[in-house]
Amino acid sequence: MTYDIQYLTKSMVQTYSRCPRLFKYLYIDGLKVEDSIQAQLGKIFHEAAQYFLEPIRKGEVNHIDCGIEQVNQWLDNFILFENSSPNDMLTPLATEVELSINEPFPLKGIIDRIDLYPTGYVRILEYKTSQKITLTDWRRELHFYKILYENSEDFYEYPVKTLAVYNPRLNIYFEEQPNKKSESALINKIYQIFSDKTFKMKKSVEDVCAGMCEFYDLCVRGV
Numbered sequence: 001m002t003y004d005i006q007y008l009t010k011s012m013v014q015t016y017s018r019c020p021r022l023f024k025y026l027y028i029d030g031l032k033v034e035d036s037i038q039a040q041l042g043k044i045f046h047e048a049a050q051y052f053l054e055p056i057r058k059g060e061v062n063h064i065d066c067g068i069e070q071v072n073q074w075l076d077n078f079i080l081f082e083n084s085s086p087n088d089m090l091t092p093l094a095t096e097v098e099l100s101i102n103e104p105f106p107l108k109g110i111i112d113r114i115d116l117y118p119t120g121y122v123r124i125l126e127y128k129t130s131q132k133i134t135l136t137d138w139r140r141e142l143h144f145y146k147i148l149y150e151n152s153e154d155f156y157e158y159p160v161k162t163l164a165v166y167n168p169r170l171n172i173y174f175e176e177q178p179n180k181k182s183e184s185a186l187i188n189k190i191y192q193i194f195s196d197k198t199f200k201m202k203k204s205v206e207d208v209c210a211g212m213c214e215f216y217d218l219c220v221r222g223v
Contacts, residue, residue: 007108010144024199033214074168090115099152121161128167139182
């Protein structure tokens with residue numbers, strides 16, 4: 001890369017997959033956009049989930065057993081999720097784990113949660129609070145974190161068994177084993193980002209950009 005980006009994050013990869021031109025505006029040109037209300041709510045949930053899991057990780061309690069009438073439905077769903085299978089047989093190793101690697105390519109990110117199976121394998125779990133289910137994006141993100149986890153100096157020496165997403169808004173749990181096809185597609189996408197020189201807008205999204213992209217006028221109209 002000839003531009004000044006030291007690491008790729010999962011959000012950068014997701015943005016490039018959505019539209020290379022949007023990637024350029026945000027991460028090369030440094031144009032700014034404000035977080036949406038939904039993004040702010042998602043951050044609040046991540047912080048609350050980490051707070052509830054900390055006593056379990058430290059071994060202070062075996063499970064979450066709190067009836068919270070005053071909190072929102074997301075946390076109610078989360079507590080029920082924590083007391084259900086397969087969580088009842090998993091031990092949280094860490095939450096909000098910040099990792100970075102330089103090889104095979106410079107990546108960094110924060111894994112929401114790493115859990116240990118009794119058999120010595122781990123589950124990588126991500127929280128999502130969107131109203132939409134986007135399996136392609138979920139798979140890309142989970143395999144991004146798998147690559148990050150397995151190549152980090154902070155690797156826990158436990159092989160990855162499953163990749164999972166929990167959405168407390170929809171109360172949906174998605175889990176699957178690592179997939180070579182998904183990982184290969186992600187690796188190809190990363191190499192594409194590093195080699196891209198033009199960052200063209202996707203023609204397939206041009207007709208739906210109006211009203212959805214903060215940079216529509218700049219990109220399409222040249223204003």
